[in-house]
Structure formats: structure tokens, C-alpha cells
Amino acid sequence: MPDAARRSERSRNAILQAAMDLLQEKGYADLTVEGIAARAGVGKQTIYRWWGGRGPVVLDALVEKHSGSGGPPALPDTGDLEADLRPVIRAIVAELADDRLSATTRALTIETLSSEDFAGRMRDRLLRPQLDTVKNRLRSARAAGQVRAGVDLDQAVELLIGPMYHRWMMRTGPLTEEYADGILELAMAALRPGAADRPGAPPTASSDLM
Amino acid sequence: MPDAARRSERSRNAILQAAMDLLQEKGYADLTVEGIAARAGVGKQTIYRWWGGRGPVVLDALVEKHSGSGGPPALPDTGDLEADLRPVIRAIVAELADDRLSATTRALTIETLSSEDFAGRMRDRLLRPQLDTVKNRLRSARAAGQVRAGVDLDQAVELLIGPMYHRWMMRTGPLTEEYADGILELAMAALRPGAADRPGAPPTASSDLM
Amino acid sequence: MPDAARRSERSRNAILQAAMDLLQEKGYADLTVEGIAARAGVGKQTIYRWWGGRGPVVLDALVEKHSGSGGPPALPDTGDLEADLRPVIRAIVAELADDRLSATTRALTIETLSSEDFAGRMRDRLLRPQLDTVKNRLRSARAAGQVRAGVDLDQAVELLIGPMYHRWMMRTGPLTEEYADGILELAMAALRPGAADRPGAPPTASSDLM
Amino acid sequence: MPDAARRSERSRNAILQAAMDLLQEKGYADLTVEGIAARAGVGKQTIYRWWGGRGPVVLDALVEKHSGSGGPPALPDTGDLEADLRPVIRAIVAELADDRLSATTRALTIETLSSEDFAGRMRDRLLRPQLDTVKNRLRSARAAGQVRAGVDLDQAVELLIGPMYHRWMMRTGPLTEEYADGILELAMAALRPGAADRPGAPPTASSDLM
DNA sequence: AGGTAAGCGAGACGGTACGTCGCGTCTTAGA
DNA sequence: TCTAAGACGCGACGTACCGTCTCGCTTACCT
Structure with missing residues (x-):
């Protein structure tokens, strides 16, 4: 439904980075969507719109990190x-x-x-x-x-x-x-x-x- | 701190059984302390007093089950x-x-x-x-x-x-x-x-x- | 701290009404925030956010009632x-x-x-x-x-x-x-x-x- | 039901004193039966047996104090x-x-x-x-x-x-x-x-x- | 170029569960 | 038998997040 073309790259990066940071700092059990949004300076809706929860965000963040070397x-x-x-x-x-x-x-x-x-x-x-x-x-x-x-x-x-x-x-x-x-x-x-x-x-x- | 000698065996069994039942029925993600307490007919405090959370309860329940044969x-x-x-x-x-x-x-x-x-x-x-x-x-x-x-x-x-x-x-x-x-x-x-x-x-x- | 401009008038009215109703039915001693929230079809947080407890809610409800005649x-x-x-x-x-x-x-x-x-x-x-x-x-x-x-x-x-x-x-x-x-x-x-x-x-x- | 003849005078005094003390220190809203019992070094049951709640205890404590002068x-x-x-x-x-x-x-x-x-x-x-x-x-x-x-x-x-x-x-x-x-x-x-x-x-x- | 529809930040909302506190009852051991 | 101690079932507390929703606002596209 959402129009991927208008998606904010800035927000995407901020979210993935915030997720990685919080994961390091507090562990997965204490990782919350609200926390990621706050840290990233982003509305919660932006996370739910493009990912749907913390799991996919972390997955994306990891893929991002590992694909730095292009696979x-x-x-x-x-x-x-x-x-x-x-x-x-x-x-x-x-x-x-x-x-x-x-x-x-x-x-x-x-x-x-x-x-x-x-x-x-x-x-x-x-x-x-x-x-x-x-x-x-x-x-x-x-x-x-x-x-x-x-x-x-x-x-x-x-x-x-x-x-x-x-x-x-x-x-x-x-x-x-x-x-x-x-x-x-x-x-x-x-x-x-x-x-x-x-x-x-x-x-x-x-x-x-x- | 609590006095283990006065612990209610009836409650302990009810809690472990309820935990096992709910685990089968709804899975771990949907298993809550509140749910266990309600199903067992027990106060939440009794769970927090002796276990401290759902994790240790499930562990105990499993140990109980497996040690049925005496190890x-x-x-x-x-x-x-x-x-x-x-x-x-x-x-x-x-x-x-x-x-x-x-x-x-x-x-x-x-x-x-x-x-x-x-x-x-x-x-x-x-x-x-x-x-x-x-x-x-x-x-x-x-x-x-x-x-x-x-x-x-x-x-x-x-x-x-x-x-x-x-x-x-x-x-x-x-x-x-x-x-x-x-x-x-x-x-x-x-x-x-x-x-x-x-x-x-x-x-x-x-x-x-x- | 919360933004009063975005406050839900519907919720506010439902809460005040529920509080008045429960007060009549059960008396102040048996009046609970949880009960008000349930009766009003509202989250407890909405009460705590805007009032802070049952006391202020009842006060507001009373003021509302008495100010019906415009003072x-x-x-x-x-x-x-x-x-x-x-x-x-x-x-x-x-x-x-x-x-x-x-x-x-x-x-x-x-x-x-x-x-x-x-x-x-x-x-x-x-x-x-x-x-x-x-x-x-x-x-x-x-x-x-x-x-x-x-x-x-x-x-x-x-x-x-x-x-x-x-x-x-x-x-x-x-x-x-x-x-x-x-x-x-x-x-x-x-x-x-x-x-x-x-x-x-x-x-x-x-x-x-x- | 309880036999007043065997009642402990020591406990009675300790309870009334504890109630007065806590009342001064924390106010009536924060006065609890559990608190009185703990302060008095007394079982909760002793309070419930002879009084029935914090209200009568406080009343008794007050009567005690005021009747010091024999009315x-x-x-x-x-x-x-x-x-x-x-x-x-x-x-x-x-x-x-x-x-x-x-x-x-x-x-x-x-x-x-x-x-x-x-x-x-x-x-x-x-x-x-x-x-x-x-x-x-x-x-x-x-x-x-x-x-x-x-x-x-x-x-x-x-x-x-x-x-x-x-x-x-x-x-x-x-x-x-x-x-x-x-x-x-x-x-x-x-x-x-x-x-x-x-x-x-x-x-x-x-x-x-x- | 202007209008409009999307994404966005923010955060209020109805909910669920949390972990805690105190209630009043009940049980146990000791005096 | 009364007592100190405290476990128990229960119910409410006030909080944290959930996932949805509604606001203005910016921003880019489309007449």
C-alpha cells in the first residue's frame, strides 16, 4: 500500500542505526519499537508502515551490515x-x-x-x-x-x-x-x-x- | 526470603500444570504470568514469590515432567x-x-x-x-x-x-x-x-x- | 506535558459520566480507576494522563454537573x-x-x-x-x-x-x-x-x- | 468469639501506639494494617481479631489518648x-x-x-x-x-x-x-x-x- | 506554478500485561 | 488458646508498550 518511491531514506537509516545501537546497549529483550522510534527521532508509524515490528527491523539492520561487502x-x-x-x-x-x-x-x-x-x-x-x-x-x-x-x-x-x-x-x-x-x-x-x-x-x- | 517450609504444594502443582497446559495451547509467546495464575486459581504474587517470572516456571515444569522417571x-x-x-x-x-x-x-x-x-x-x-x-x-x-x-x-x-x-x-x-x-x-x-x-x-x- | 489540543473530548465525557454513574451505584469507597476506565471504554492511561487519579476525576465530574447552569x-x-x-x-x-x-x-x-x-x-x-x-x-x-x-x-x-x-x-x-x-x-x-x-x-x- | 480474658495487653498497647505513630508520620491515607502490625511487632490477625480494621484501631487509640484525663x-x-x-x-x-x-x-x-x-x-x-x-x-x-x-x-x-x-x-x-x-x-x-x-x-x- | 496527496514527526488512544501493594483469611509453631 | 509470622487468593494500583489512529507539516508529483 505505501508508496516506496516516496520513502524517506533518512528515516530508514536512522531507524536501522538506532535499532543496532539499542540492541548493543540493552539487548533484544529490552528492545522496543517505541525506543527505536524515539532514538531515531521518528514516528512509530514509520516503523510499522515499512517493517511491521522490531523483528524485521533488526533483520534488515543485520542484512544491511552484512551486505556491506556485497554478499x-x-x-x-x-x-x-x-x-x-x-x-x-x-x-x-x-x-x-x-x-x-x-x-x-x-x-x-x-x-x-x-x-x-x-x-x-x-x-x-x-x-x-x-x-x-x-x-x-x-x-x-x-x-x-x-x-x-x-x-x-x-x-x-x-x-x-x-x-x-x-x-x-x-x-x-x-x-x-x-x-x-x-x-x-x-x-x-x-x-x-x-x-x-x-x-x-x-x-x-x-x-x-x- | 520467603519461608519455603510453608509453601503450598497444591499451588505449586497447579501452577506448573497450568503453565504446561497453556504452553501447549497457545505457545510461549502468548504465555503470561497472569494467564498462568488465572488458570491455576492462584494469586500472581505466589508465582512472583517463588519463581520470579514465566521462564523459571516453565523450566520447573519441564524438569518436573522429565524427572518423572527419576532422571x-x-x-x-x-x-x-x-x-x-x-x-x-x-x-x-x-x-x-x-x-x-x-x-x-x-x-x-x-x-x-x-x-x-x-x-x-x-x-x-x-x-x-x-x-x-x-x-x-x-x-x-x-x-x-x-x-x-x-x-x-x-x-x-x-x-x-x-x-x-x-x-x-x-x-x-x-x-x-x-x-x-x-x-x-x-x-x-x-x-x-x-x-x-x-x-x-x-x-x-x-x-x-x- | 501531554498536548491538550489533541485530547479526546469523547473520552473525557465518557470518563466523567462513568465516574458519576459508578459513584451513585457503588459509592466512593468502591470507586476505582480501573472500574471507571472499563465502564467508559477507555484505557486507564487516559485517566492517569489527564487527571492522575479518581479524586480529580470526580471533582471534574462534579464541576461539570454544577456548571451546567453556567455557574x-x-x-x-x-x-x-x-x-x-x-x-x-x-x-x-x-x-x-x-x-x-x-x-x-x-x-x-x-x-x-x-x-x-x-x-x-x-x-x-x-x-x-x-x-x-x-x-x-x-x-x-x-x-x-x-x-x-x-x-x-x-x-x-x-x-x-x-x-x-x-x-x-x-x-x-x-x-x-x-x-x-x-x-x-x-x-x-x-x-x-x-x-x-x-x-x-x-x-x-x-x-x-x- | 475470641476470649477477651486471654487477650494480650502488651500487643494491644503496641498496636495502638504504632497506629498513633504512623498516623503522625505518614497520614491516614498511608496508614495500613500491615504497617501497624509490622511496627508493633504483631501478627495481622491480632489486629483483625480484636478490631477489624484500621479505623477502629485509630478510634481506640484516640479514645485512649483522650481518656487519659478520665474523660x-x-x-x-x-x-x-x-x-x-x-x-x-x-x-x-x-x-x-x-x-x-x-x-x-x-x-x-x-x-x-x-x-x-x-x-x-x-x-x-x-x-x-x-x-x-x-x-x-x-x-x-x-x-x-x-x-x-x-x-x-x-x-x-x-x-x-x-x-x-x-x-x-x-x-x-x-x-x-x-x-x-x-x-x-x-x-x-x-x-x-x-x-x-x-x-x-x-x-x-x-x-x-x- | 499551484494544488494535492503522500510520507513524516508526534503522540493520544483502547488495550494487555506487567510487577507491586495491601486486603482479609488461613495455617503453622511456639509459649 | 492466643500469639507472631507470613503464605495465600484476590483486586487494584500505576507503568510500559503494543499497534492503530489522527493531527499539522513538509515535500514531491501532477496537472
């Missing part, structure tokens, strides 16, 4: 899968370990859990692009024979990512570089071609390729 | 780790796949993300006991040589559990039995002793031990 | 002070004698005793205009020589009004027409010029009579 | 009514003028207005004895011919007392010694025998003066 870049492909993934995994753990940096992720996760609708948008606009960079690297690795042929790449990505998010959310342990490396090592062992997955075939052959 | 039982140990784990993994996926069954988990996860304090209680009272059953089975498997000696068991547990929770939360894919089996298979491959983790040693040796 | 009219001046005052005094007694009619006065009096701030507003907006009509009549009577020159008119008004309110409040006796006439007669005797207050007249004469 | 003494009778009354009237005005001293009277008046039942007890136990001392003095004055024979003594008492209470409640003016004297002078003029009230005396004389 996540492809991972390097040096031929050594583990070496290429290590910095990514470490970076994720480092971000999750930092309360300030992960505040927005926390917010998005809450909203994702609260609204199926939001979950879909969040997944497609923010999460998928990031997961896909990993997935694509795994695909090339599989093509190169460094990953077992039968592996489902989506499962493989989650095997890498899932443990870290779980530990972060549930606070079941420290999020350290050692942890990142440990998970990476386990995941590589899971993906690496070996005797186990090729019954009857000589395991050493594929082991050599690794 | 989670140890997993069976048939000597075949994968076979012993499969039903557990499948059950977790099945529960997460069912919106009604996972409503409470969703609620607790939101609260966990919102409050560090709550997260701690949740982890210790609900999550840890469940994770420990898996961890203990893995420990015995490691002792039996079915899991590599160097594996950190906490990481191993998360390697199994994390991917499923991630897919469930982020709705990145279907939660099916095939998925459960796929993750289990990957995790087993990661844990299983093999050539990869013993550079220079003949991989077949340990393979034989499995 | 109290001047008393008639037939030249006979006692005759002019008698209907007023009788009317006051009659109103106080009727529980329904005096319910609001009772309410306002309680609030007046409870809050100095409220007392001031009540005095200026409701009471003073009414007392002034009597005072003005007394002033013209004094100018006409029917009231002693030295009489303080405020005291004179209270001499008339005070006894009735005292009996009403303390329930020390019946509030009848005879009582009204009795107080009026006494007050007239107090105000009427006589030997006592005219220095130059032989004081011993009246002293002897005592 | 109000008779006024002196020097033969000069006005001289005998003046200190009484001035004392009343002085007490009313002092916020601390009149706090209890304020409380009792509110309760009197709120509860007809309470009003009766208050009138009989506290007010009547005090009014009667004045009434008795007026009666002897009437017998001595210093007050007109036809005067209703209850009305006469209220003529003296009513104006002061009205000014005190409604805050319509200052409560000074001059005011006390003014009201007394007016009331004396109303009561004093004179030409006006003695039919058969030439009414024209005073009429002319009006």
Missing part, C-alpha cells in the same frame, strides 16, 4: 579443505564468544524461534548465503575427492556449524580457538574418504588422496 | 555404539519435528537466549543430564576402543546434537529419520578410530579393534 | 435577608439529608481531607462559587444595614454553613427543615444589628440581661 | 459564659491549625465519612463527651438567663463548633485566634437574650436599625 565472498580454494575452512570456523567461534558481537545473532535467533514467518526470511536473506559459501567449498572439495562422494553437503555444513551454535546457545562450554579446531578436526574426519564408507574397497587408496 | 536412564550398551545411539538420535529429531512436542523446547531456548542466569539453570537442570547420558555411552565406547582415544567427549556430544538443533531452529531443512541417520553416520565416521588420526601407524590395526 | 446564580435580593436565605439553607440540609444526593459530597470531602492539593482545587472550583453567592447576599445586606457593620462576611457564611456540615458529617442529629430554620434563625440573631455592637449605647443594659 | 472535665462556670468558652474555642482552633495535632482528627473524620457504623461509635465515644461539656455549660448559662430560653442547645453547640471544622476541612481561610474569637463573638450574639426573640417586645426598634 559473502567465496571461500578460497587452496586445495586444502581443512586449511581453507579453519579461519572461517575460528571466526564464527570468535564472534559467538564475544557478547557484543553476538548480541544481534542472539536477537535474530530469538525472533527466528518465535516466528516461523520471520524464520523463513532470516534463513533466506542472512543465513543461507553464509552457509552456502561453506557448502560451495565442500562441493568443490567433494569434486576433488577430498570429501566422500556420498556425503550430503547440507548435513556436512550443519555438522560443522551446528555444534558451535549449540555450545553458544546453551553455554555448555567455552568457545575457544581450540574448540573451533576440535570441531573442525572431527568434521574433517567425518567427511574424509576412508575405509569405513567403502565396504570392500581398500581404505588406504582414498586415504592416500587425502 | 534420564543410562543408554543401553550392547557393544555397538551406533546401534545404541540410533534410537536416541531418531527420537530427538522426531520430537523436534513435531511442533507440539517441541513447543516447550522452543520456549526454553528463547528464555535461554534472553537470560544468562536462566541459561545456567536450564543447562544444569535439564540439558546436562540428557547430554550426559550420551556422553557416558561415548566414554564407555572410547574405553572399548570404538572411539578414538584423543576425542573430547563434550565435542563429540555436540557433534551429534548440534546439527539437529541447528536445523530445527533455523529451519534449514527437513527433520526426518534419514536426516537423523545421516548425522549419526557422519558423527560415527568422525569418532571411529582410523588411519587419519594416527599418522604413521597402520590404520588397519585400530580398525581391527572396532 | 451558581446570584441569590435573590428581596430586602429580607432571612427570607432570601431560607430556601438556600433548607436546600442544603435537604441535599445532605439524602444519602444518594450527598454521596458525591461525601466523596469530595474525603478526598479533600486526604490531599491538601486536592483540597485547594476543590475549594476554588466547587465550593467557593457556592459560598460566594451567600457571601454576596450578606454583603448587600450589610450595605443595607441589615447586618452589623463589623461582621466578617467569611465568618458569617461559615456560621450559616458550618453547623449543617458538622451535623451531617458527625451524624450528631437529624437534618430536618426545622434544623435548617433553627440554624438560620440563630445566625440571623448573630448578624442582626443590636445594642451590643453599637458602642455609645449603654453596654450595661445588655450586660444586665445576660 | 473531659466540666468547663469552669465563672458566670461569664463567653469568658469560660473562649479558651475552649481557641484550643480547638489551635489544634486544628496544627497539622500534626489534627492528623488524627482528620483520620477519624475520613473514617466517619466512609462508614456509618464507624461514625456512630466515633460520635458516641469521642465526640459526644466533648460536645457535652460545652452543652452543659450552655445549659447552665441558659438557666442563668444568659442564653435565650428558646435556644436548642445542640444547635447552639454546633453553631460554635461547626464553623471551625468547616474552615479546617475546606481550608477556606486561616485558623487563627482572631477567627476563634470572631466565631465566639458571633455565636454569643446569636445566643444572648435580646429584643428580637422576645415577642411582645417592640420589634420595630431593631427592625429600624436594619
Whole structure:
């Protein structure tokens, strides 16, 4: 209904910035539409008109931030899968370990859990692009024979990512570089071609390729 | 401050039951202290006195429900780790796949993300006991040589559990039995002793031990 | 702080009406802000924003009702002070004698005793205009020589009004027409010029009579 | 129902004292049963058992205080009514003028207005004895011919007392010694025998003066 | 160029729930 | 059995935000 052409870019930016600021300062639970509007010097209606609530605003703010680089870049492909993934995994753990940096992720996760609708948008606009960079690297690795042929790449990505998010959310342990490396090592062992997955075939052959 | 000895058991039960009922009926987002009190036929103050908010009430209700069996039982140990784990993994996926069954988990996860304090209680009272059953089975498997000696068991547990929770939360894919089996298979491959983790040693040796 | 220009006249009227209705039905002790809001179909905040509590609302409602006639009219001046005052005094007694009619006065009096701030507003907006009509009549009577020159008119008004309110409040006796006439007669005797207050007249004469 | 013989005198005194203290400190509006019980170091039930609410407690406390002298003494009778009354009237005005001293009277008046039942007890136990001392003095004055024979003594008492209470409640003016004297002078003029009230005396004389 | 319709800031509005306070009742332990 | 203590069901308090709505105002488009 509203005419997007006449939308105020100034207000949009002020709102997204205010949302990010307040999220850092007070956390998602204390983030209110009224607070965002007041901080941004904006009428509440402007937020409801263009977003519909705090969830989509935060999502937009995050997308904005992450798309600063014009979408996540492809991972390097040096031929050594583990070496290429290590910095990514470490970076994720480092971000999750930092309360300030992960505040927005926390917010998005809450909203994702609260609204199926939001979950879909969040997944497609923010999460998928990031997961896909990993997935694509795994695909090339599989093509190169460094990953077992039968592996489902989506499962493989989650095997890498899932443990870290779980530990972060549930606070079941420290999020350290050692942890990142440990998970990476386990995941590589899971993906690496070996005797186990090729019954009857000589395991050493594929082991050599690794 | 309040005198726990004089606490009303009747009220406590009514509150926990009402909380569970409303959680099923309306979801966590629409669960209010006022609603719980009304349904339980109880004053709001009684809830605030003993719990302090809806989060701790739901946690208590869940703990109550799960501790009905006197704590989670140890997993069976048939000597075949994968076979012993499969039903557990499948059950977790099945529960997460069912919106009604996972409503409470969703609620607790939101609260966990919102409050560090709550997260701690949740982890210790609900999550840890469940994770420990898996961890203990893995420990015995490691002792039996079915899991590599160097594996950190906490990481191993998360390697199994994390991917499923991630897919469930982020709705990145279907939660099916095939998925459960796929993750289990990957995790087993990661844990299983093999050539990869013993550079220079003949991989077949340990393979034989499995 | 709120912008009075944007105030909803509809809500204001509904609130005042609801307050009057509930006052009649249940009395001041059972009158609640919540009840007024519900009856008026209005948010509580609207009451707190513009009034601050039930007291000011009732005051406003009363002022509204009494100012329907555009302020109290001047008393008639037939030249006979006692005759002019008698209907007023009788009317006051009659109103106080009727529980329904005096319910609001009772309410306002309680609030007046409870809050100095409220007392001031009540005095200026409701009471003073009414007392002034009597005072003005007394002033013209004094100018006409029917009231002693030295009489303080405020005291004179209270001499008339005070006894009735005292009996009403303390329930020390019946509030009848005879009582009204009795107080009026006494007050007239107090105000009427006589030997006592005219220095130059032989004081011993009246002293002897005592 | 409760057995008065086993009643704790210690608790009774502590409650009455606490009530008086809190009344002075915070006013009647902020006086609560819970507060009295806490201050007195007493269970709430003890208050509800023996009194039934804060109103009767305050009444009792006041009666206690005033009956310290074993009931109000008779006024002196020097033969000069006005001289005998003046200190009484001035004392009343002085007490009313002092916020601390009149706090209890304020409380009792509110309760009197709120509860007809309470009003009766208050009138009989506290007010009547005090009014009667004045009434008795007026009666002897009437017998001595210093007050007109036809005067209703209850009305006469209220003529003296009513104006002061009205000014005190409604805050319509200052409560000074001059005011006390003014009201007394007016009331004396109303009561004093004179030409006006003695039919058969030439009414024209005073009429002319009006 | 002027008129008009949109977006805008502001914030009042009807609501829902919050977390607190005090009520008057009831239960427990101790004297 | 009375008492101190205080938990309880209840109801109202005054506040915070919700999402909708109504104001003038600015601003850009469209005759």
C-alpha cells in the first residue's frame, strides 16, 4: 500500500542505526519499537508502515551490515579443505564468544524461534548465503575427492556449524580457538574418504588422496 | 526470603500444570504470568514469590515432567555404539519435528537466549543430564576402543546434537529419520578410530579393534 | 506535558459520566480507576494522563454537573435577608439529608481531607462559587444595614454553613427543615444589628440581661 | 468469639501506639494494617481479631489518648459564659491549625465519612463527651438567663463548633485566634437574650436599625 | 506554478500485561 | 488458646508498550 518511491531514506537509516545501537546497549529483550522510534527521532508509524515490528527491523539492520561487502565472498580454494575452512570456523567461534558481537545473532535467533514467518526470511536473506559459501567449498572439495562422494553437503555444513551454535546457545562450554579446531578436526574426519564408507574397497587408496 | 517450609504444594502443582497446559495451547509467546495464575486459581504474587517470572516456571515444569522417571536412564550398551545411539538420535529429531512436542523446547531456548542466569539453570537442570547420558555411552565406547582415544567427549556430544538443533531452529531443512541417520553416520565416521588420526601407524590395526 | 489540543473530548465525557454513574451505584469507597476506565471504554492511561487519579476525576465530574447552569446564580435580593436565605439553607440540609444526593459530597470531602492539593482545587472550583453567592447576599445586606457593620462576611457564611456540615458529617442529629430554620434563625440573631455592637449605647443594659 | 480474658495487653498497647505513630508520620491515607502490625511487632490477625480494621484501631487509640484525663472535665462556670468558652474555642482552633495535632482528627473524620457504623461509635465515644461539656455549660448559662430560653442547645453547640471544622476541612481561610474569637463573638450574639426573640417586645426598634 | 496527496514527526488512544501493594483469611509453631 | 509470622487468593494500583489512529507539516508529483 505505501508508496516506496516516496520513502524517506533518512528515516530508514536512522531507524536501522538506532535499532543496532539499542540492541548493543540493552539487548533484544529490552528492545522496543517505541525506543527505536524515539532514538531515531521518528514516528512509530514509520516503523510499522515499512517493517511491521522490531523483528524485521533488526533483520534488515543485520542484512544491511552484512551486505556491506556485497554478499559473502567465496571461500578460497587452496586445495586444502581443512586449511581453507579453519579461519572461517575460528571466526564464527570468535564472534559467538564475544557478547557484543553476538548480541544481534542472539536477537535474530530469538525472533527466528518465535516466528516461523520471520524464520523463513532470516534463513533466506542472512543465513543461507553464509552457509552456502561453506557448502560451495565442500562441493568443490567433494569434486576433488577430498570429501566422500556420498556425503550430503547440507548435513556436512550443519555438522560443522551446528555444534558451535549449540555450545553458544546453551553455554555448555567455552568457545575457544581450540574448540573451533576440535570441531573442525572431527568434521574433517567425518567427511574424509576412508575405509569405513567403502565396504570392500581398500581404505588406504582414498586415504592416500587425502 | 520467603519461608519455603510453608509453601503450598497444591499451588505449586497447579501452577506448573497450568503453565504446561497453556504452553501447549497457545505457545510461549502468548504465555503470561497472569494467564498462568488465572488458570491455576492462584494469586500472581505466589508465582512472583517463588519463581520470579514465566521462564523459571516453565523450566520447573519441564524438569518436573522429565524427572518423572527419576532422571534420564543410562543408554543401553550392547557393544555397538551406533546401534545404541540410533534410537536416541531418531527420537530427538522426531520430537523436534513435531511442533507440539517441541513447543516447550522452543520456549526454553528463547528464555535461554534472553537470560544468562536462566541459561545456567536450564543447562544444569535439564540439558546436562540428557547430554550426559550420551556422553557416558561415548566414554564407555572410547574405553572399548570404538572411539578414538584423543576425542573430547563434550565435542563429540555436540557433534551429534548440534546439527539437529541447528536445523530445527533455523529451519534449514527437513527433520526426518534419514536426516537423523545421516548425522549419526557422519558423527560415527568422525569418532571411529582410523588411519587419519594416527599418522604413521597402520590404520588397519585400530580398525581391527572396532 | 501531554498536548491538550489533541485530547479526546469523547473520552473525557465518557470518563466523567462513568465516574458519576459508578459513584451513585457503588459509592466512593468502591470507586476505582480501573472500574471507571472499563465502564467508559477507555484505557486507564487516559485517566492517569489527564487527571492522575479518581479524586480529580470526580471533582471534574462534579464541576461539570454544577456548571451546567453556567455557574451558581446570584441569590435573590428581596430586602429580607432571612427570607432570601431560607430556601438556600433548607436546600442544603435537604441535599445532605439524602444519602444518594450527598454521596458525591461525601466523596469530595474525603478526598479533600486526604490531599491538601486536592483540597485547594476543590475549594476554588466547587465550593467557593457556592459560598460566594451567600457571601454576596450578606454583603448587600450589610450595605443595607441589615447586618452589623463589623461582621466578617467569611465568618458569617461559615456560621450559616458550618453547623449543617458538622451535623451531617458527625451524624450528631437529624437534618430536618426545622434544623435548617433553627440554624438560620440563630445566625440571623448573630448578624442582626443590636445594642451590643453599637458602642455609645449603654453596654450595661445588655450586660444586665445576660 | 475470641476470649477477651486471654487477650494480650502488651500487643494491644503496641498496636495502638504504632497506629498513633504512623498516623503522625505518614497520614491516614498511608496508614495500613500491615504497617501497624509490622511496627508493633504483631501478627495481622491480632489486629483483625480484636478490631477489624484500621479505623477502629485509630478510634481506640484516640479514645485512649483522650481518656487519659478520665474523660473531659466540666468547663469552669465563672458566670461569664463567653469568658469560660473562649479558651475552649481557641484550643480547638489551635489544634486544628496544627497539622500534626489534627492528623488524627482528620483520620477519624475520613473514617466517619466512609462508614456509618464507624461514625456512630466515633460520635458516641469521642465526640459526644466533648460536645457535652460545652452543652452543659450552655445549659447552665441558659438557666442563668444568659442564653435565650428558646435556644436548642445542640444547635447552639454546633453553631460554635461547626464553623471551625468547616474552615479546617475546606481550608477556606486561616485558623487563627482572631477567627476563634470572631466565631465566639458571633455565636454569643446569636445566643444572648435580646429584643428580637422576645415577642411582645417592640420589634420595630431593631427592625429600624436594619 | 499551484494544488494535492503522500510520507513524516508526534503522540493520544483502547488495550494487555506487567510487577507491586495491601486486603482479609488461613495455617503453622511456639509459649 | 492466643500469639507472631507470613503464605495465600484476590483486586487494584500505576507503568510500559503494543499497534492503530489522527493531527499539522513538509515535500514531491501532477496537472
